[in-house]
Amino acid sequence: MNHYASQAVLELRQNKLMNGHTFMISSENLPVAQCYLxxxxxxxxxxxxxxxxxxxxxxxxxxxxxxxxxxxQFGLPSILF
Numbered sequence: 001m002n003h004y005a006s007q008a009v010l011e012l013r014q015n016k017l018m019n020g021h022t023f024m025i026s027s028e029n030l031p032v033a034q035c036y037l038x039x040x041x042x043x044x045x046x047x048x049x050x051x052x053x054x055x056x057x058x059x060x061x062x063x064x065x066x067x068x069x070x071x072x073q074f075g076l077p078s079i080l081f
Contacts, residue, residue, distance in 0.1 A: 017079055025074060036070065044070060
């Protein structure tokens with residue numbers, strides 16, 4: 001991803017979280033129909049996408065150390081509001 005695209009994603013993430021919305025983090029390392037959802041309070045959940053793509057179902061919430069490792073892996077700074 002080029003610099004401008006990366007910057008746009010970081011800005012979108014910040015805006016979504018600041019406005020109380022979740023931010024979806026997709027990973028090639030996850031099975032099809034799974035992704036991570038980052039919540040405004042800093043929690044991150046591993047979720048599966050409903051078959052009709054209308055909803056997410058939480059598989060588990062990641063412990064804090066996994067959240068930080070995931071943010072580092074994707075170059076996402078911790079956001080404190």
